[in-house]
Amino acid sequence: MTAPKELLERIQLRLEDSFTGIGEVVGDMPPADIADLLNQLTIVEAATVLTMLAIPRAVQVFDQPTMSRRAAILENLPAARAAQILEGMAADERVDLVQHMGERDRRKLLPMLRAEARAEVERLCQYPDHSAGGIMTTEFVRLDPSMKVGDALKHIRAVARDRESIYACYVLEPLTGRLLGSLSLRDLVMADLDRPLTEVMRRKPITAEALEDQESVANKMAKYNLLAVPVLEKDGSVVGFVTVDDVIDVLIEEGTEDILRLAGVEPGALDKPYFDNPVWLVVRKRISWLLLLFVAETFTGTVLRHYEGELAAVVALSFFIPLLIGTGGNAGAQTVTTIIRSLALREIRVKDGWRVLAREASTGITIGLLLGAFAFGRALLWGAHMPLAATVAITIVVICSWSTTVGSLIPILAERFGVDPTVLSAPLITTLVDATGLVIYFSIAKMILRL
């Protein structure tokens, strides 16, 4: 929901006016909507609104991953209030926030936290950003194997106010902290109160390793329809759990990464909202691919210089260059995108390589024949003589078949040799097809036009 304009105006009015009653204006809006609203104010205005809210409400707002500039806003709050908010936040969001803070603020704010919360932040900051450990929550419900279902429910009632999610509870070995089994709240509610937990729990729940990539955790949870997955350290002890709403954020983030990579934009560090990335960073993330492609594309010049004689003899040959390599590039981009996505969703595996190649080649030939027929007519209409029109039409057929084959072969080879195919971009295939497409074009031209 977009914050309605008048509400924004009312808030800005209040800010200039009396600074009171903000709590009443934002009423009982969901915290995600308050975050939306704050995103449209300046940092100082947002900080002012936050000082008007009760602490638990401010904490809820700060817990929204959609809220931008959290670190900057926190800096603008009175230090004591900032510490209170930081203290109240969910562990995973707090770590995310601390990681985006400047060194100075970190040194100012962290000492104000309780020793326990501070130690936890420092421990969690050690996990890589995109790992299960980096997105997990540490506040899960720990159950003892000696408990009965009734004890567990009583325990949950006592502690759950502090826990982000109680839909997954874990039974741990008392001394080692190793995972014995998992129980959902549903399992507990459905079971008889005096059954021992060890009879009700699931003994081999699906787990994630602390250093496992977040995308792999997300795929696991999507596949097995899990609401939460426990995160284990190397020694088998449970250090936290990843919830389904973290996974949704991961899926959106990874989707963005895949989309940007396919267009040849290096996504690393661009995971912030559009306007939060400084222009120089955007330039840096785009220029590397552009330079690489530029260098690769200079080979087209080498090819053309090689055929300088033919070009000088039949200038009309050059008219079709952008059309031919453009079509080849488009057909290649379609294929490489389809294959990379199918590989990511595990619809295709390396061992299916030959089948994929056969499918894409026949798709390419079919598409080439259709477009070739069209191009033949178009070239004649344009006043090209018959041999030139034939050259163009035949080149289209060959280029389309060639580009779909290359577009399917390269991502599969990448996967085969352990390179993540999503690092390949569609422009890379396009560029590759440009240079080779020219060789195809001039070879066919030389044959047909007897140059």
Add this chain to the structure above:
Amino acid sequence: MTAPKELLERIQLRLEDSFTGIGEVVGDMPPADIADLLNQLTIVEAATVLTMLAIPRAVQVFDQPTMSRRAAILENLPAARAAQILEGMAADERVDLVQHMGERDRRKLLPMLRAEARAEVERLCQYPDHSAGGIMTTEFVRLDPSMKVGDALKHIRAVARDRESIYACYVLEPLTGRLLGSLSLRDLVMADLDRPLTEVMRRKPITAEALEDQESVANKMAKYNLLAVPVLEKDGSVVGFVTVDDVIDVLIEEGTEDILRLAGVEPGALDKPYFDNPVWLVVRKRISWLLLLFVAETFTGTVLRHYEGELAAVVALSFFIPLLIGTGGNAGAQTVTTIIRSLALREIRVKDGWRVLAREASTGITIGLLLGAFAFGRALLWGAHMPLAATVAITIVVICSWSTTVGSLIPILAERFGVDPTVLSAPLITTLVDATGLVIYFSIAKMILRL
């Protein structure tokens, strides 16, 4: 988890051998893994394995959205068994399956369902495929406003075995079926047993309309961190609810659509796994964009014919054509992809248009200056004389600025005029930049080289 090869071989051995003991081989594998395994067998083999499993287990396997060829496999089962499986499935998966069945099978199987289940399938089939109604589950827990928390928990214990998810329970007005409030299982477990539900329930839960687009429902649930959202008909009555695992499937599906569209592949009807789409369908979904782009690309020929004299005078001008339009196309593709994704994630809104344009233009100029300097050196090294090298370098600067501007302007204009920007593809921008880039190139060449 990939089904280990030896397990597959053991199953195929059993199938040829004695047809018994399959249940023991697949042991207590998660249903999602059994589905994976079946996906690697032939339809007849998969059907055979399914006849070996107990009905509740077979139902769990059929409830996996990852299982492919469900309709075809069902056709190969004895009709009575097929009906039993269909009857046991979750309502949302059942509808999905029935919608993918042939008319003949539908007429054979539907009459075998209980009248109630049949009526439900027929009713759900009326909701569009990509709407909240099309992905919802109908088996939610209905609570009465006169109940107390203890009654509700007792009611849940009695009925929950049939319900797909009990994490969201809805309090309905007894006669009209209108939504009065929602309760999570957590709310119920945490509340005192003798409090009336009307005191504990949330009165204004976030809801979805039955005809609402599935992507909008998914975004809502992601934003508000919901595990379930009730789906309302126009009269305010609750007809079902969408769960978080449906939303994850939607996010993956919509991610695929966005990615394919950006590469110029029309995704409609291609939402099945890679190998399940017949080649002719793939050709149809790709050719429309290719033809459109082909026609657009023919303008490059028109432009080149217009500059025939210049090309004949300086053949070397043609050497740089693919390089220049390729670079412009790549820079444009980067921008259009970034902007389309940011619009989809609502990081950019139409009213930010000018700011976006200013950012992208300055990014384009910066990138153009860097690449232009590089191109100048490269052209000189290649033996081009100074004026030609200058022409190439200046063209790079202008083309990069131009393509990033066009690449940001067009999606924003699309959004402004109510056209979904994701229907724009990166190749569309590339093609547009190709023809206009040539005009820029030859205009600069005419000025500098005095042609």
